[in-house]
Amino acid sequence: MSDPDKSQLTEAEIRTRYITPALTTAGWPTDSFREEFYYFSAGRIQVVGKKGVRKKPKKVDYLLEWKPNLPIAVVEAKDNNHEPGDGMGQALEYAEQLDVPSVFTSNGDSFVWHDRTGLRSPVEEEIQLDQFPSRAVLWDLYKQWKGISDEEVPVISTDFYDDGSGRRPRYYQRIAVNRTMEAIAAGQRRLLLIMATGTGKTYTAAQVIWRFMQAFKTINPTKGQARVLFLADRNILIDQTMMNDFSMFKGRMAKLSSSHRTITKVMSADESGEYTKAVDKSFEVYMSLYQAVTGTEEVDNVYKQFSPDFFDLVIVDECHRGSAGENSAWRRILEYFGSAVQLGMTATPRETKEVSNIEYFGEPLYTYSLKQGIDDGFLAPYKVIRVATNVDTFGWRPAEGQQDDKGQLIPDKQYTEADIGNELILPELDKAVAQRITDYLRDTDRFAKTIVFCDDVPHANRMRRALVNLNEDEVRNDSRYVMRITGDDQAGKQEVDNFIDPESPYPVIATTSKLLATGVDAQTCKLIVMNSRVESLTDFKQMIGRGTRVREDYGKWFFVILDFKNVTRHFADPTFDGEPVKVYEMPLDGDMGDAVNNLDDVDERGDEDEEDGSDEWIERPGGRKPRRKRYVVSGIPVSIIDEQVQMVGADGKLLAAKLKDFVHAKLLEQYPTREAFTEAWTAAAKPSDFLDQLANSGIPVEDLADQIAPEMDPYDVALNVGYGKTALTRQQRAEHVKASGYLARYQGQMRMVVDGLIAKYVEGGARPLDDVRILLVEPFSSIGRPLETIGLFGSRASYFTAVRELQQTLYQEEL
Template structure:
């Protein structure tokens, strides 16, 4: 008789668990086994290097329908109990919105019911009595309140193009919940999904499933957006499979023979009754309307854009937004109801689908302390300047200081020179005039780059046709130019700048909605273009909004720039911390709310005309010298980098003895360092101050326990001088010496990873299997590496 306890987990799955599942009626296409990774793995930034943490996966994900997963199954080897791993499996099931959870060790199953409809939350089930698909599906329908007439819509399938692309887990949840809400007769639906998580792709799948499930009924669907580039990108990308059934509404003519309509708000509404093209359609013409970025014009109750939604009030209306808007005057939750699903920026970063970010805070003296004119001082026109205190809110709205423009442009230029001169960068300015001045200042500081290509720096604002024509090139990963775009409002939303690596904040942004939208310009990940994270340069203290409870995404770190005299040192610290077609319709710049001098939002379409004074010759300096971090609760902590690191290490290891005990007990020493880094301690950033040739182990001892740091090369040489190497002979000794050299060059991680045997200089000794056999096999080789680890770190005094 077979001894189950001698079998691996894979063997238990193959011989017992999979046959038990398929034997109860689950076809193999309904069973996703072992390699179903539903996250990408959070991106961890240390210095200039960005790596991914391990992605989350389930052993099995069971589907009743192609779009409908019903169960997570966690497998263990037979040395475990059948219920081991249940807590993690339930957590994953909640993430995946899956109702049933099973664990097994090959003897039986333990079933966990999340619906609350079964007699027990958890129960043990014999191996040969795994539930049939139809049984779990019937419980699911009862749980979701799905009745027979609506089942065809709920069971409808996604669009696939044969490439293997399928919705990510959170997109699937958003699509399924929307389709189920529609099937149950809900007329207003709100989805909240962070910028960069694929709202338009999600919308396309919702529309596809609704359209295909009702094909015989000729349903007509309208997709509304407020930027022309959004419509055009959507038409040729996520919506292209609708083909000849789709058209774009312009402000010239209406053809009512199509089924899928794409339109700008501006194309179907206007100030004159005759220009309200949407009224050429009957109120019941559309069956489904999907509204992109619904936090904007359509949210406000008296908006002309809201009139469109109210005119087609009989249609099902689905609102998509990254930032649900709730103010005393504006509420899209009031109109659409509470979100049926939310996927936040923080979740996207944690899952590795969105890029994390670093924040550099730069304070000038005039922004921090304000500015007051000397007695009798005149502006550049020779007119007297009102004698009062001008604050940061006045700068660039009422008071223009050309020297400040110059200082900001210098900082941006030097930052890019020291990091990546061709990193796509967006500079958000107060208004169009400010964007124009920043473009000019940057152009004059980048003469060589401008000679290479005059489009290196472009102003992209609503009033600049040439700049708007370059917007497509800016967001195209294949296009090198433009590199730097100065803007005010036009690029806050709807700009899918996937390779944007730098966001510059030089505008007084106080709206959380606008702030999140701007941050979203950098959240796309493009590993194939080296875009794993992005940097925010904040000149206006806008990043104070990180501490707002409404913000839901923690930055990697926040750095405060140093004074002018220490400018290069500051950039060094930062550097080492780093690793459309606009055709027929007119797009207006101020689609965000305009604010009057008292901070009151003006009605849409109105703006503040403020007289600006320009005063040249006012000296401006960059001041401040502190490092700030965001803690796990999103609150700013003001302390030095060293103090922050020491406090966090001592919080886990109160004494040197505690740390060394954990270090010596660890199967892999590098795992201790990895755990410290995973908790947000920026060891790589600190090592730059001490020296990259210092071991991270010694860095911890130095920062937290006041020990003198030792270089890796010195530790390696100490081992070579000892008698330790005499225990090895021949090629085995050569390999150990090579491991010591590898440690001196790169650290303990590479030594402990057996994959190191596949690279130089080890390849010259032969294949990894041949090398480990010199030590008596793989286990003996691992013992040798563990002993070498111990020898390297020998002699640390407690």
């Protein structure tokens, strides 16, 4: 029987008076559960015009833990006007996402217990408040659910590293580390984690190492201190990792390099001696490039200075690259240290007919995808602008007898998009692409960090020159405004650190081939330009991954993909954001060597050995090979014939139709008549609420307004696109309000405030008016501090009442 006054209590009061006491009575210490404030997502970022707005983050009312970062149950609370089992659907969704087996809901009268382990019957039952299970009971269920034996508990219950700042791993990082430790405890030797770019793979790796070292005496009580090898394929990956996520191992960590190789020095005509810079084997964690410790000659194989059983854990970063190949030099390292636990980590597992990560590392222990990262708000959403040029769309054919710029006869054929840039170079195409990039930056932010992916090094050089010529003003201020950053360009490679440094304004635009496609943590990159043909889904994922970081402190909420080659068609691939399907097949001749080893041509420093375009020949393993012949033809007219803006819809997929047509259809589907739309608009508490509602329903009206009529209010754009009503600009609406005599109701400084609000509406629409922080800027800051400005209206409520009345007047239908 419910207490007579219980129905009057808030949810918070139900938790405090009934649920928390039930937990403590069942033996749960207060430090074993986290109440209300455990937000496990950041809140999806909704792209609104040129800005980003966060939706509410996900949270659980109670997260019950066996120990910190080892949760075993969730509890969802409701007020007493709900049934005890209300909210179970949401609680189960959260439990699945958080990887916990026991789920409870309560309204303060009783609990409903849902068991996801399948070990109890019934699966779901109602229990009294004083029957809540103890920690021991739920821990035992957890162990059975995970298949954890008592002997494995010391391994899986080791502590995460705590730097004293209060930082806890994000929920998916915690799951990745916990599942790795569970697999190690169970005796698995080859492990795979798939985590989208920008979700903290190296931080996760550091926590795995930390916990592995703690558990090692249990894993191997006779050996002593654990030894770990961390392998990557880019110098910058090693250096960034040592300074940042692996800083916990300072003093216990060393970097292996090619200087440790055995070298031969000629002493005299008949005498020579070998000198080796021996590896110091006293460290616990070794960081290395594959290329630095392997080579075609035996003396180059630095890793063999270690005994095969020296390392106990080998972690392979970005394992989608050469480590997947059965006959690759990198793979030989893994086979040499075959007794060690080996963990592969990647955002884009390579699964092709020739190469398979899963074949070597096994099925992934955990996958955290790009889609999930965007949904949680940890990764930036994206806009896609597809641009079509006449020559890429329709191709080009030379006139009879036409010669190229060098006087060579151009073979007569229809040159398609696949030929242009390969056999045929059209300088005007590079200029047209550079012009569109420049126009976009001028319209948005000229200092937005930009990566332009090109076909090869010569293409990257041509694009750099075209962009330099179109941005002469900024280049004169600093020549690094546009830079080519490729494997053969030392000056460019030296600027990589500055390009990825949020504090460094230069370089702004980087043209590249492959060097920036993987591992480079360009946190503030806002524009990804796809100006190369990308057939590999793996490569495509890596390229767009450069833009997925969120940096709110630098105004980075989302990024834009400017696609000139229709490579964003990969978004439609059903396997784009799912777990990989193993399709490993041996070629008919059974030889995988060439297929694998040519996937990634890298020099000893871990940079691409890209073509430099300097002559007609290029050195490759096996001898000199002729460079393909190209025809350069200047003066061919190039124009942009179509452009399509696409958004990520509410379902996480790109909107397939043109934005205007899509919004028109969706508006009519949800609001069949103009009256229905205006009634819904008027009924909303404030315009920003309704705009959010439209966006959450998959109707990006604000983005459409930004695209086709930035001077108009999204309200007018919706009425025009959806129902054919003539649209007014914000300036026209503001003038109507002033002409109506509306301002006469205010005097003195209050009138100055309202007049300022009208000016801000003309500048940015109704949404900024809903945010009190607008009072921090001019003209309001000249009147006083925000509290003083609000005080002119009597109270905060009165101020917002005045804002609402102004907005209602702005949107009066008779306008």
